[in-house]
Amino acid sequence: MVDRYLIVSLGSIGRRHLKNLRILRPEAEIGVLRLHSSARETDLPEGADIQFFKIDDALRFSPTAAIVASPASTHLTVASSLAKAGIPMLIEKPFSDSCTGLDELIETAKARQLVLMVAYNLRFLPSLGEARRLIKTGAIGRVLGVRAEVGQYLPTWRPTVPYQRTVSAQRAMGGGALLELSHEIDYLYWIFGLPTRVSAVGGHYSDLEIDVEDMVSLCLEYxxxxxLAHIHLDLLQRSTTRSCKFIGTEGTLVWDGIADRLDLFDAASGTWQRIETDLCPDRNTLYVDELRHFLDCVSTGCAPAIGADAAYDVLAIVDAAKASMSGNCSVMVKGYGKY
Structure with missing residues (x-):
């Protein structure tokens, strides 16, 4: 029997998933659900076998699994329908635009024993994985402080679309620096777990025509x-940056996500050394590896690398940061199942 897959929404990330899925599953039937598209029924996207404009029609397609690549504000509604129909899914990050309502979705997926994975693909980058391994094995002693930074100029992020129309620029679609750049929050959660409290400052500082925050600085306290982990997020930097410094009792570890490089300072010898890791040949490799992992989990029933509980916790940190910005105070973090 031929496998069937459904991709929800065909923005830039949806099209990437469609292309990669066709490579990984060349014989599969692939359907696309275009809930808010102006495309005509005859405008079948390259790589797709069929398209739908209503979710009920897509459910009748009976997909083996689905990829939810629609705006974050639609994730809960779409994913809930898929979960109730017993369909495993990969949801593009972030999990949703807030934690509200996600508990029921997670419980439905658990009751149906569905694979529910959220797409934080930096976890598949070898240099970041090696940084985590070194920290976990005590290579720099006990970590006391962290400084993570990511920045990219929004108008050049998706050059084929006016930036004002992108998801990143619109509050109603789940945009803004906190949600769109939540990879940094996820990988620090992956390494250190759930922080005790969060404090954050930020807002709209530029002349960009957006209704969301374009710069945020947040501190995670454990x-x-x-x-103490500090994270800087912005949609403003003309020179794209992604890096993290881990300060330990016995040394320092510096990860450069743009150069794909990892350097370690050993306090005992007083020297720096380059840590050799497998290089990522191109950005799309992360998406392919992530999708391959998801498909393997669907086939074997294994737990995914980024499950719903973890993705909820990452979003709980985002929610706490927003509450901190609004109330000008430190906010306790309530992760999944913690009330």
Whole structure:
């Protein structure tokens, strides 16, 4: 029997998933659901076998699995329908635009034993994975502080579309620096777990025609391990940057996500050394590896690398940061199942 897959929405990330899915599953039937598209029924996207304009029609397609690549503000509604129909899914990051309503979705997926994965593809970057391994094995001692930064100029992010029309620029679609650049929050959660509290400042500082925050600085405080992590997010930097410095009792580890490089300072010897890792040949490799992992989980029933509980916790940190910005105060983080 031929496998069937459904891709929800065909923005830039949806088209990327469509192309990669066709490579990984060349014989599969691939349908696309275009809920808010002006395309005609005759405008079948390259790589797709069939398209739908209503979710009920897509459900009757009976997909083996689905990829939800629509705006974050639509994730909960779409994913809930898919979960109730028993369809495993990969949801593009972030999980949703807030934690509200996600508990029921997660419980439905657990009750149906569905694979529910959220697409934080930096977890598939070898240099970042090696940074995590070194930290976990004590290569720089106990980590006391972290400084993560990511920045990219929004108008050049998706050059084929006016930036004002992109998801990133619109609050109603789940845009803004906190949600769109939440990879940094996810990988620090992956390494250190859920922080105790969050404090954040930020807002709309530029002349960009957007109704969301374009720059945020947040601090994650970990009481148990006595660690302070600072994250800077912005949609403003003309020179794209992504990096993280981990400050430990026995050394320092510096990850450069743009150069795909990892350097370690050893306090005992007083020297720096380059840590050799497998290089990522191109950005799309991360998406392919992520999708391959999801498909393998669907086939085997194994738990995905980024499950719903973890993705909820990442979003809980985002929600706490927004509450901190609004109330000008530090906010306790309530992760999944913590009330």
């Amino acid at each position: 009481d148990q391990s006595r660690c």
